[in-house]
Amino acid sequence: MLAMIGAGAMTAPLAAVSARAPKRPSGQWRDSVIVNALGGLSNPNVENDGGTDPVRRIDARTIADARASGLSAVNVTMGYVSGAMEPFEYSVRTVAGWDRLIRDHPADLVKILSVRDIVHAKAEGRIGIIYGFQNAAMMGDKADRADIFADLGVRIIQLTYNPANAIGDGSMARENRGLTPFGRAVxxxxxANRVMVDLSHSGERTCLEAARISKQPISINHTGCRALTDLPRNKTDAELRLVAERGGFVGIYFMPFLNISGHAGAEDVVAHIEHAVNVCGEDHVGIGTDGGTTQIDDMTAYKSRLAQEVERRRAAGIGATGERPDTFPFVIDLRGPTQFRDLADRLRKRGHSAARIEKILGQNFLRYGREIWGD
Structure with a gap:
């Protein structure tokens, strides 16, 4: 949520990762396909350079932690989200930056264009990078720009961020006006390009209308359940149910919005997953943590940076109700390289079957991916 990764240069230490045998996860879930439907790949302990394009904070530790977590693929936010940069140009530039990064490190990273690529990434011990946007503002007033981005390998496009845009109202747009005529064209x-239509961050009407008019199932890749925590970033049962009924996918995040206090714990993640399964069915729910797999070393220094970032987002008009300097954009007891195994173990203790847990970890995303992208 708070770390927007741009097209900056990659830090040198990553080159050393390929020379070592990848560290694999151990235990019951070591063979699980794990797909983070919206997450990050960065080292939060490395400072940005302060420029328009932040330094991409990927180093040897980032890759080692992602591998140790068992992560098979992650939808990484690239392209324009907010700011003064020109959305189309900036988005093309960040896609090119990720292409270059992956091309320079083929033993560590692979660009995901199909479900088959995710399966291969798992088998080869590489991290699959799914190209995704968290705001469709780069469409400008030309819906056929979707053709360009699909050809560039973008596989997920979220229609809105928190405010309204030319496509529809986001979750923080009070009018809740739904899709615009241009949004319907997008x-x-x-x-037509078999790109996932993601309704995370959208207003309720925008989500419901998109689910109804889309000729393919849609997704809500990172959200919580408003029935449990009444905040705008969470989805109503009506949204969750309609997305599932149309064959779509819902990813539950590891975010402060899971608890009205803003201090979410692992038990909140489990509760929201269970509620989503009850509403959507076990074939439509997964995870979209909205975070990475590398822990923060110095929480005191991080809190200072976080306060500045929350204020920046507020001033830019892109913050969400529930964001505060004291609310971490992660779950404090469900983070780092063990987070997915910890979640699986918690679900198992709650009585969920291994088969259902495998679906939640990644198999449901693969099912949905086949529906949209093909195999």
Whole structure:
């Protein structure tokens, strides 16, 4: 949520990772396919350079932690989200930056274009990078730009961020006006290009209308359940149910919005997953943590940076209700390289079957991916 990764240069230590045998996860879930439907790949302990394009904070530790977590693939936010940069140009530039990064490190990273690529990434011990946008503002007023981004390998496009844009109202737009005529045209072009239509961050009407008009199932890749925690970033049962009924996918995040206090714990993640499964069915729920797999070493220094970032987001008009300097954009007891195994163990203790847990960890995303992208 708070770390927007740009097209900056990659830090040198990553080159050393390929020379070592990848560290694999151990235990019951070591063979699980794990897909983070919205997450990050960065080292939060490395400072940004303060420029328009932050330094991409990927180093040897980032890759080692991702491998140790068992992560098979992650939807990484690239492209324009907010700011003064020109959205289309900036988005093309960040896609090119990720292409270059992956091309320079083929033993560590692989660009995901199909479900088959995720399966291969798991088998080869590489981290699959799914190209995704968290705001469709780069479409400008041209819906056929969806064709360009699909050709560049973008596989997920979220229609809005928190405010309204030319496509529809986001979760923080009070009017809740739904899709615009242009937004309907964008959904049509995304369908035609077999790009996932993601309704995370959207207003309720925007989500419901997109689910109804889309010729393909849609996703809500990172959210919580508003029935449990009544905050705008969480989805109503009506949204969750309709997305599932149309064959879509819902990813539960590891975010402060899971608890009204803003201090979410692992038990909140489990509760929201269980509620989503009850509403959507076990074939439509997964995880989209909205975070990475490398822990923060110095929490005191991090809190200072976080306060500045929350204030920046507020001033830019892109913050969400529930964001405060004292609310971490992660779950304090469900983070780092063990987070996915810890979650699986918690679900197992709650009585969920291994088969259902495998679905939540990644198999449900693969099912949905086949529906949209093909195999």
């Amino acid at each position: 959904v049509e072009r995304l369908n």
